[in-house]
Amino acid sequence: MKESLITLARDALGSLRDLLPIVLVISAFQLFVFREPVTGLGSIAIGALFVVAGLTFFIFGLRLALFPVGESLADALAKKGSVFWLVFFAFLLGFGTTIAEPALIAIAAEAAKVAADAGAIATTDEAKGGYALGLRLTVAVAVGAALVLGVMRILANWSLPLLIIGGYCLVVLLTTIAPKEIIGVAYDSGGVTTSTVTVPLVTALGVGLASALKGRNPMTDGFGLIAFASLTPILFVLTYGIVQQWV
Amino acid sequence: MGVILNSAVDVLPIVIFLFAFQRLVIGQPLPNGKRVLVGFVFVVVGLGLFLLGLEQSLFPLGKLMAEQLTDPTFLFASVGKAVSDLVWQDYFWVYLFAGAIGFSTTLAEPALIAVSMKANTVSGGAIGVWGLRVAVAIGVGVGVGLGCYRIIVGLPLHYFIAAGYFIVILQTTVAPKLIVPLAYDSGGVTTSTVTVPLITALGLGLSEAVPGRSALLDGFGLVAFASLFPIISVLAYGQLAVLRHRATAIVAEP
Numbered sequence: 001m002k003e004s005l006i007t008l009a010r011d012a013l014g015s016l017r018d019l020l021p022i023v024l025v026i027s028a029f030q031l032f033v034f035r036e037p038v039t040g041l042g043s044i045a046i047g048a049l050f051v052v053a054g055l056t057f058f059i060f061g062l063r064l065a066l067f068p069v070g071e072s073l074a075d076a077l078a079k080k081g082s083v084f085w086l087v088f089f090a091f092l093l094g095f096g097t098t099i100a101e102p103a104l105i106a107i108a109a110e111a112a113k114v115a116a117d118a119g120a121i122a123t124t125d126e127a128k129g130g131y132a133l134g135l136r137l138t139v140a141v142a143v144g145a146a147l148v149l150g151v152m153r154i155l156a157n158w159s160l161p162l163l164i165i166g167g168y169c170l171v172v173l174l175t176t177i178a179p180k181e182i183i184g185v186a187y188d189s190g191g192v193t194t195s196t197v198t199v200p201l202v203t204a205l206g207v208g209l210a211s212a213l214k215g216r217n218p219m220t221d222g223f224g225l226i227a228f229a230s231l232t233p234i235l236f237v238l239t240y241g242i243v244q245q246w247v
Numbered sequence: 248m249g250v251i252l253n254s255a256v257d258v259l260p261i262v263i264f265l266f267a268f269q270r271l272v273i274g275q276p277l278p279n280g281k282r283v284l285v286g287f288v289f290v291v292v293g294l295g296l297f298l299l300g301l302e303q304s305l306f307p308l309g310k311l312m313a314e315q316l317t318d319p320t321f322l323f324a325s326v327g328k329a330v331s332d333l334v335w336q337d338y339f340w341v342y343l344f345a346g347a348i349g350f351s352t353t354l355a356e357p358a359l360i361a362v363s364m365k366a367n368t369v370s371g372g373a374i375g376v377w378g379l380r381v382a383v384a385i386g387v388g389v390g391v392g393l394g395c396y397r398i399i400v401g402l403p404l405h406y407f408i409a410a411g412y413f414i415v416i417l418q419t420t421v422a423p424k425l426i427v428p429l430a431y432d433s434g435g436v437t438t439s440t441v442t443v444p445l446i447t448a449l450g451l452g453l454s455e456a457v458p459g460r461s462a463l464l465d466g467f468g469l470v471a472f473a474s475l476f477p478i479i480s481v482l483a484y485g486q487l488a489v490l491r492h493r494a495t496a497i498v499a500e501p
Binding site: 014015017018019020021022024025026028029033034036038040043044045046047048049050051052053054055056057058059060061062063064065066068069070073076077080085089092093095096097099100101102103105106107110111114115117118120160161164165168171172175180181183184185187188190191192195196197199224225226227230 | 257258260261264265268269272273277279282283284285286287288289290291292293294295296297298299300301302303304305306307308311312315321340344347348351352354355356357358403404405408409412415416419427428431432434438439440441442443444445447448451461462463464465466467468469470471473474
């Protein structure tokens with residue numbers, strides 16, 4: 001009990017540290033550049049408190065539940081050596097963690113609002129919800145596919161730079177035929193997907209896998225999964241935009 | 248209440264599949280079942296609170312900053328021009344703010360600290376922990392600043408990103424092999440859950456406030472800049488470390 005309280009306090013400090021640079025920079029601008037009183041400061045402060053508390057609980061819960069289970073599963077599967085189960089696990093892990101990724105939930109909702117305001121979709125809550133969910137599902141499938149690719153790369157020892165560079169070229173190619181409205185969201189989704197939930201689990205999978213295989217260096221072979229997870233969402237969301245254009 | 252319900256639905260897929268795998272593939276029940284259950288309650292409540300707080304703090308804050316930075320009276324006071332006469336240089340406060348946010352949030356990013364330590368070990372000390380962190384933070388600061396410039400002038404996003412990729416490809420061919428996977432991964436880890444909503448709101452706010460821009464076409468893209476530039480700066484830092492190492496080796500051997 002006492003131990004959990006200490007962990008909780010440490011997580012709270014971590015969340016505060018995430019927010020601190022933002023608070024400092026914005027305060028500096030308000031005090032020295034604008035020099036005007038800010039309206040609605042109270043509501044913003046309460047919101048910030050919610051953000052810190054929410055993030056703290058979220059990360060605390062992840063450490064208590066998701067991370068140990070995910071890590072031991074990744075480890076057990078890597079040792080078991082069944083490629084089918086490993087690949088299947090990688091896909092579901094990528095999909096599941098991405099659906100629960102807070103930043104993606106927020107950004108998808110914002111993207112739906114912008115699309116509705118610009119008249120690209122209907123302004124009803126239903127249309128916005130559907131758009132946001134479609135976006136999140138696309139990104140989640142993309143991250144799942146990225147992990148499958150990443151695991152296969154580690155197993156087969158494919159060259160990481162070659163795959164990444166190939167992916168970039170594909171991104172540039174798809175951009176030329178994708179509708180203009182989707183490009184910004186697509187490019188952003190690559191950076192959004194890989195944060196709080198996904199990174200620790202995915203890193204555990206990669207490092208566990210590389211250490212279970214003979215003759216692999218967990219330091220160099222274990223990395224690269226995140227790189228795929230930042231690349232495939234761009235490809236998939238661009239494709240999503242192209243397909244939606246035809247429907 | 249609806250928020251909590253929604254976040255429960257968001258967390259459900261990963262819960263179901265972890266449990267299923269544990270039972271069906273590993274063939275064992277979860278160790279510490281109770282602890283895990285408590286953990287999930289925290290995850291669900293935390294996610295709900297976070298999203299609620301976001302709507303009230305980081306999103307409005309990002310938009311507010313964008314509004315203040317592009318406010319005609321503020322711009323007139325700082326450069327003495329009316330809105331119709333403004334050129335991109337006149338928005339220098341925007342670039343400064345974007346750069347400061349990118350730099351400071353990256354420097355404090357825990358994931359980056361972990362990556363830097365790994366890089367230090369992998370390179371046998373050739374890549375310094377602090378040096379790498381500062382390099383990446385500068386990369387993100389410049390990236391977000393450049394992203395704001397793009398929004399203000401309204402150039403297509405993919406010109407910049409394609410050019411960035413091209414630089415990354417060039418660097419990959421000459422950078423030390425060990426740093427390459429680390430560099431590629433660092434792009435993903437620098438943008439944290441707190442930073443992403445703020446800079447997204449900043450971009451959308453800018454695109455709404457600058458005349459002739461649309462949120463739909465110009466508003467997104469800052470996160471992409473913030474993920475691409477660290478790759479470039481980590482690769483550059485790796486190259487620099489090698490060069491410096493070589494230089495000292497030459498000096499040491501008479």
